[in-house]
Every structure is written in structure tokens, then in C-alpha cells.
Amino acid sequence: MAWRKWGLGLLTMAYPLVIYFGLQHYSPRVMALALVVLALLRAATSRQTGWRVTALLAAALAIAVLASDHELPLKLYPVLVNVAMLAVFGWSLRHPPTLIERLARLREPDLPPSGVAYTRRVTQAWCVFFVVNGTIAAITALAGSDRAWAIYNGGIAYGLIGAMFAVEWLVRQRVKRRHAEGHHG
Known part of the structure; x- marks a missing residue:
């Protein structure tokens, strides 16, 4: 499967x-x-x-x-995917727990309130990402060349998604470290 x-x-x-x-x-x-x-x-x-x-x-x-x-x-399919992802993440902001909190609880079932707040901010960041990415996808579909559309939607957008994951992981490590230091110091 x-x-x-x-x-x-x-x-x-x-x-x-x-x-x-x-x-x-x-x-x-x-x-x-x-x-x-x-x-x-x-x-x-x-x-x-x-x-x-x-x-x-x-x-x-x-x-x-x-x-x-x-x-x-x-060429509008990538726009549709971004709208769908925005809808899923946005809906979870309005109807908690957020999608990111649900994923976090798979690894850490007893997520502290600070973790819940953090996952909410991460969910908001992904919503902003999907708005920006979907907008660029729409611009490339409506006004860009076929080549520009393919390069952005078939490559650059995935690089940006990877960068978003990497930056979030780095920020999360820093937040966890600060939280741990706050409890020990």
C-alpha cells in the first residue's frame, strides 16, 4: 500500500x-x-x-x-493543489487541533501547551506558504511561458517546500533547546 x-x-x-x-x-x-x-x-x-x-x-x-x-x-492543476492544501491547513486552524499538532502528537502524545502554540504557528506559516506558492503558480500559468511554468511548478516549488521543511526543523530544534534550557536553568 x-x-x-x-x-x-x-x-x-x-x-x-x-x-x-x-x-x-x-x-x-x-x-x-x-x-x-x-x-x-x-x-x-x-x-x-x-x-x-x-x-x-x-x-x-x-x-x-x-x-x-x-x-x-x-496548467492550473498546481494552483488547485495549493488551494486544497491551504483549505486543509486553514480548516485545521479553525477547528483544532491543527494538522501540524496532530502530526506532532504522533511522536509526542503529551505535547505541552508551548508545543501546541508552536504547531499552530507552523500551521499558519504553511498557510502563508500555500497562498504565496499558489499565487506564483497562477502567475506562471496565466502569464508565464510554458517553460517558466514547468520550471517553477515542476522544480522550484518543490525546492521551496523542501526549504520550508528544513527551516521549520531547524527552528523546532532551537525552540526545543530553549524550552529545555528554561526548565533546567
Whole structure:
């Protein structure tokens, strides 16, 4: 089962590059099939309502491509993913515990109040990230070249996600160290 999730994750990550290179040789309608396949796989493998809704919206983008033979809806998929992630993280801010707190409690079930506050700030930071990343994805889709869209959405965006994880991990280590020093000093 884990290989399915990894495979779907890799397919999702490769999507911008697949679309970019595919559009060099095929019509948008043909490339819409890639989005249909991705949407069907996402819907079939996810138990979470949010991902199923995202899959349905992705299918709607594919239908728009099939009807119009225009590539723009294909390029809006990364925007859709950022909106979905913003919705999930934002919803958890309004209906605690936050998503980050839930993940933190997997490792530390007795998360102290300072940890809860920290995970809330991290969730807020991810919300800001998804707004900024989704905005850039939209700009590249609407006003950028196909190449700029593919480079940003198929590479730079993932580098930024990795940087976000790395910076958060470093900050978390510092916060934990300060918290530990405060209890011992």
C-alpha cells in the first residue's frame, strides 16, 4: 500500500514536467488524459474527502481541456493543489487541533501547551506558504511561458517546500533547546 502512495506522490510531482514535455508533441486534449488518470488515481486511493474533492476538481479541469483543447486548465492543476492544501491547513486552524499538532502528537502524545502554540504557528506559516506558492503558480500559468511554468511548478516549488521543511526543523530544534534550557536553568 505504501508504494501506491509513493507512486502517486511521484506522479503528482512529475505532472508539470509530463505536461510540459507532452505538449511539445501532443494536443492539450491528449494531455488532459494525464490529468484524468491522476484524478482517478487520487480519488481511488484516498480516503480523505479533501483529496477526493481535489480529484473531482482536477477532473473538471480535464473536462475543460477536452471541451476547449486549450492548455490553460492543465496548467492550473498546481494552483488547485495549493488551494486544497491551504483549505486543509486553514480548516485545521479553525477547528483544532491543527494538522501540524496532530502530526506532532504522533511522536509526542503529551505535547505541552508551548508545543501546541508552536504547531499552530507552523500551521499558519504553511498557510502563508500555500497562498504565496499558489499565487506564483497562477502567475506562471496565466502569464508565464510554458517553460517558466514547468520550471517553477515542476522544480522550484518543490525546492521551496523542501526549504520550508528544513527551516521549520531547524527552528523546532532551537525552540526545543530553549524550552529545555528554561526548565533546567
